[in-house]
Amino acid sequence: HKNNVNSVPLSSPASNVAPVLADIDWDNIGFGLTPTDYMYIMKCSQGEKFSKGELQRFGNIELSPSAGVLNYGQGLFEGLKAYRKKDGKILLFRPEENALRLRMGAERMCMPSPTVEQFVEAVKLSVVANEKWIPPPGKGSLYIRPLLMGSGAVLGLAPAPEYTFLIFVSPVGNYFREGLAPINLIVETEMHRATPGGTGGVKTIGNYAAVLKAQSAAKAKGYSDVLYLDSVHKKYLEEVSSCNVFVVKGNLISTPAIQGTILPGITRKSILDVACSQGFQVEERLVTVDELLDADEVFCTGTAVVVSPVGSITYLNKRVSYGREGVGRVSQQLYTALTSLQMGIAEDKMGWIMEI
Ligand code: COI
16 A cells, blocks of 8 residues: 555564554553544645545644534544454455445535545555554454544635545444443434434534434433434434444344435444345334334444444333343344454455455
8 A cells, every 4th residue: 555654654564473552451442532643634625626635643633713614514424443353454344335425425515525545545544554553353443533524714604615534543442331231222202313304314523413412311311322213203213323223023124214314324234234144134114113112122233333232222201121131132143243244253255344
């Protein structure tokens, strides 16, 4: 790979050389920011194309108080992970999918976006430059957070005159405090995450600020997170604050269909394919909240949460429990299948893994 910053260390060429690792407690990384060494930055003006970016030391960035992203929320983010394999190889999972989703979102938010090639190249550079921050095998992953924002100054409401594409990375472990133990959700009946015609289907930053209130209230009551319903009928499942949701009944695995209000998760899509290849029947459709009552298992998927089993769901003061507090058989099977692929333990028959 090309590397346009001379001072950035490249990956060790021989796999028999012990990798250099950052000096942190690898057994206790949760999902918080650990500042790393480098970040990637690329800028362009409105009406132009992104052309050349570069690695810089990780640190604060300067923005006009009038930046489009700060005033009117013109911003998108992505999330993907790099894993370190036992043999020293570094693996990315379907980075082109993140690039394509960012491009879709950029179109909705009136922003220029990097090409798929530029995106993937920038991800690779960011990972290699921060190689020592990739957790050892089995201890977690390097979470990669691309941002696309209107960084130019505006005052009247309009697309910003300048855009910044930035990637920073951080080593991460489990997302939920529960670790891999089942999480407890509450169905939100008043507030909604998204509305038809809105931006629920793109990864814009405002979607995530919009769920903080319901999420905080749920956490204060001891729940792990919130499950949202559709805003029109208030009876169809949408998603959890930071992940998609699946319902298992017998051999059938169902998840809410993508109709503009649900984030098209890459883990969601991958789990549908993995489940199908393992002989499950899979359906993307309207899933009613009542179906939670007689489901065998419920689980969530996302880059950050991976596959998280749900132990209970509370809806209108009624609590339904799954798997007697243990991890359900199907959730466990799909978690293992997906993570074995991502970590390079299972053979990649899907062609989803990119070696750096
Ligand atoms: C991810 O799963 O990567 C996300 O982007 C969700 C985020 C709220 C952590």
